[in-house]
Amino acid sequence: MLTIRTLDVAYGAVNVLRGVSLHVNQGEVVAIVGANGAGKTTLLKTITGLVRPRRGDVRLRGESILQDSTARIVARGCSLVPEGRQIFGDLTVHDNLVLGAYVQYRRGQAAEVKADLKRVLKMFPILERRAGQLGGTLSGGEQQMLAIGRALMARPTLLMLDEPSMGLAPLVVREIFEVITRISKDGCTVLLVEQNARGALKIANRGYVLETGRIVLEGSAEDLLASREMQRAYLGRDVHPEAERGTT
Amino acid sequence: MTATLSPAAFWQPDEERIRRDELEQLQLERLQATVSRVARSVPFYRAAFDTIRFDPDDLRSLDDLRRLPFTTKGDLADAYPYGFLAVPLREVVRLHGTGGSGSSGIVMGYTRNDIKTWANLMARMLVAEGVSKDDVLQITFDYGLFTGAFGVHFAAERLGASVIPISSGNTKRQIKIMVDYKTTALVSTPSYALHLIEAMRADNLNMNALSLRRVLVGGEPFREETRRQIQEALNVTVTDNYAVSELLGPGVAGECLERQGLHINEDHFIPEIIDPVTLATLPPGVEGELVLTSLTKEAFPLIRFRTRDLTTLDTRPCPCGRTSARLKRMEARTDDMLIIKGVNVFPAQVEAVLRDVDQSAPRYQLVVERRQALDVATVLVEVSQSVFFDEMRRQAGYRDLLRHRLASDLGVSFDVKLVEKSTMDNVAAKGKVVDLRRR
Numbered sequence: 001m002l003t004i005r006t007l008d009v010a011y012g013a014v015n016v017l018r019g020v021s022l023h024v025n026q027g028e029v030v031a032i033v034g035a036n037g038a039g040k041t042t043l044l045k046t047i048t049g050l051v052r053p054r055r056g057d058v059r060l061r062g063e064s065i066l067q068d069s070t071a072r073i074v075a076r077g078c079s080l081v082p083e084g085r086q087i088f089g090d091l092t093v094h095d096n097l098v099l100g101a102y103v104q105y106r107r108g109q110a111a112e113v114k115a116d117l118k119r120v121l122k123m124f125p126i127l128e129r130r131a132g133q134l135g136g137t138l139s140g141g142e143q144q145m146l147a148i149g150r151a152l153m154a155r156p157t158l159l160m161l162d163e164p165s166m167g168l169a170p171l172v173v174r175e176i177f178e179v180i181t182r183i184s185k186d187g188c189t190v191l192l193v194e195q196n197a198r199g200a201l202k203i204a205n206r207g208y209v210l211e212t213g214r215i216v217l218e219g220s221a222e223d224l225l226a227s228r229e230m231q232r233a234y235l236g237r238d239v240h241p242e243a244e245r246g247t248t
Numbered sequence: 249m250t251a252t253l254s255p256a257a258f259w260q261p262d263e264e265r266i267r268r269d270e271l272e273q274l275q276l277e278r279l280q281a282t283v284s285r286v287a288r289s290v291p292f293y294r295a296a297f298d299t300i301r302f303d304p305d306d307l308r309s310l311d312d313l314r315r316l317p318f319t320t321k322g323d324l325a326d327a328y329p330y331g332f333l334a335v336p337l338r339e340v341v342r343l344h345g346t347g348g349s350g351s352s353g354i355v356m357g358y359t360r361n362d363i364k365t366w367a368n369l370m371a372r373m374l375v376a377e378g379v380s381k382d383d384v385l386q387i388t389f390d391y392g393l394f395t396g397a398f399g400v401h402f403a404a405e406r407l408g409a410s411v412i413p414i415s416s417g418n419t420k421r422q423i424k425i426m427v428d429y430k431t432t433a434l435v436s437t438p439s440y441a442l443h444l445i446e447a448m449r450a451d452n453l454n455m456n457a458l459s460l461r462r463v464l465v466g467g468e469p470f471r472e473e474t475r476r477q478i479q480e481a482l483n484v485t486v487t488d489n490y491a492v493s494e495l496l497g498p499g500v501a502g503e504c505l506e507r508q509g510l511h512i513n514e515d516h517f518i519p520e521i522i523d524p525v526t527l528a529t530l531p532p533g534v535e536g537e538l539v540l541t542s543l544t545k546e547a548f549p550l551i552r553f554r555t556r557d558l559t560t561l562d563t564r565p566c567p568c569g570r571t572s573a574r575l576k577r578m579e580a581r582t583d584d585m586l587i588i589k590g591v592n593v594f595p596a597q598v599e600a601v602l603r604d605v606d607q608s609a610p611r612y613q614l615v616v617e618r619r620q621a622l623d624v625a626t627v628l629v630e631v632s633q634s635v636f637f638d639e640m641r642r643q644a645g646y647r648d649l650l651r652h653r654l655a656s657d658l659g660v661s662f663d664v665k666l667v668e669k670s671t672m673d674n675v676a677a678k679g680k681v682v683d684l685r686r687r
Contacts, residue, residue: 003273005273005276006276006280006307006308006309008305015305018305019280019304019305019306019307019308021273021276021277021280022277023270023273023274023277055308208277214280214281214284214304214305215277215280215281215284216281216284216285216288217281217285218277218278218281219361219544223361223364223365226360226361226364227359227361227546228335228339228359229285229335229339229546
């Protein structure tokens with residue numbers, strides 16, 4: 001579904017992504033894990049057209065989307081749940097959700113939007129109960145569900161989530177990951193960016209470890225969870241093999 | 249053989265039948281990750297990349313692989329024992345080795361994930377060869393530091409087959425167990441399979457009464473004539489397996505039931521064929537030296553490893569449904585390495601033993617013959633006239649010591665003959681190695 005080839009992204013003179021290649025197959029949950037500053041958010045911003053790469057290619061179903069505007073990329077079926085939720089605090093839960101269907105409204109599909117809203121509210125009963133409440137009054141976990149619900153309103157075939165577990169209590173994190181699993185089971189392909197490597201890999205099929213802008217490990221989620229290399233990379237502790245070589 | 253294969257004919261169907269464009273994307277991703285890891289973790293590669301001013305970020309396509317330096321067996325031997333490990337030793341759960349003495353030994357490490365990957369890759373081969381969980385495998389490869397027996401063993405267990413880890417030697421017992429345990433798949437070198445057949449004939453054993461259905465061979469080159477002999481004598485299917493100990497062991501490539509070349513596990517190894525003299529990359533169909541790059545190895549990743557094996561690459565689709573390229577069965581190597589009873593032997597290893605025992609590095613000649621389908625190796629060693637004529641007792645002790653050391657260091661037994669200077673003068677012209685098996 002999504003294929004990225006040797007992507008270079010720089011902010012001024014600082015290289016943030018260096019030769020990143022990865023792919024996401026239809027129906028998969030793929031996790032990108034890595035420490036803070038590894039380039040995870042930049043990667044999602046590049047896929048959604050918010051940042052332009054210096055070199056490389058991003059293809060959606062075989063077609064390059066590098067020249068597309070963000071609106072066009074959303075219309076192609078890619079939705080992003082941004083880091084820190086970024087919901088509209090002064091708008092009601094209902095209005096936040098409906099805003100997610102901007103593309104569908106533009107197409108004059110009001111009836112479909114209504115059906116989608118029903119579906120999303122059914123998926124998140126807490127949002128239904130709080131539909132008339134201002135977004136800013138929700139708890140962190142509820143806001144995260146609202147952000148995910150809003151992204152689903154755009155009817156994505158590829159849902160991208162940037163650190164959905166950030167700042168949430170462990171119980172709420174588990175709930176969010178369960179929601180993501182459910183979305184995947186409903187047929188949506190998921191690209192999940194997380195610092196919470198363990199939690200993300202537990203619900204993913206495959207994963208990539210991003211470290212200072214490079215993919216240093218890739219593999220099945222199961223293999224990555226078992227990999228000591230992954231644990232080192234993720235923890236940002238680069239124990240140099242030479243220092244340990246020969247010690248038993 | 250018809251090409252009607254059930255879904256069960258694949259161990260990892262998605263991977264084994266991956267579309268070529270998807271395979272190339274996967275290879276690129278894995279190659280980029282491998283190159284950036286070795287540049288960071290393996291001093292040899294860090295230095296080699298520095299020398300050619302190569303930055304891992306410059307690897308932008310699979311074609312860029314050609315810019316990278318080769319890795320030779322010599323490079324690995326120089327880093328003995330742990331210089332090529334890309335992870336700390338405490339993350340290594342298994343160690344295998346090739347060779348034995350002195351500088352020519354190579355130690356390969358495997359992480360827990362490497363062991364799992366290995367079992368899966370070899371299980372793909374077993375399934376391609378027709379093995380299922382209902383089979384009883386008799387593994388006659390030597391257990392120990394060598395990769396052969398363990399590679400097949402853990403794959404067969406993963407597959408759910410029954411494994412008889414009988415190891416090598418004791419032909420009478422091998423035959424008794426083959427009969428009593430109802431072995432259905434024999435895992436053997438081709439020459440040992442022939443030897444078993446001869447022994448069974450000598451015992452007037454009714455080979456039709458065996459449960460044997462297939463023989464999985466590996467460990468040494470063989471001719472199609474040998475395959476035909478084994479297939480006809482035992483009424484079995486013979487399939488070939490290609491192992492590269494330094495890279496993994498068995499599970500790198502193997503034949504499917506079509507028996508038209510050995511499928512390479514290309515999602516884990518990138519094959520290239522090079523001209524061994526100019527080192528230029530050669531196109532499919534042209535014979536040259538096989539070079540392999542590992543894509544998923546954690547503990548012991550290798551970039552452009554020169555296998556010294558001569559073959560061609562066949563990228564045409566195979567009727568079996570696997571999309572991987574195939575290697576032509578191997579008949580030659582590019583250097584002087586000998587395969588004796590399935591064990592890799594370098595003349596330099598023999599030299600090292602002689603030097604170690606004698607301190608004076610006597611002249612020698614290594615003669616390998618095939619008697620009754622089995623390899624017989626003899627080392628002729630020059631001794632001074634005084635020893636040769638006057639000190640019989642010392643002579644016998646010296647010979648026994650050499651025999652013992654060669655067997656323990658090289659992992660294969662040699663006959664040792666002491667010769668005087670004039671004899672050595674006569675035979676030395678033929679070279680240090682005389683391989684009579686190819687005649």
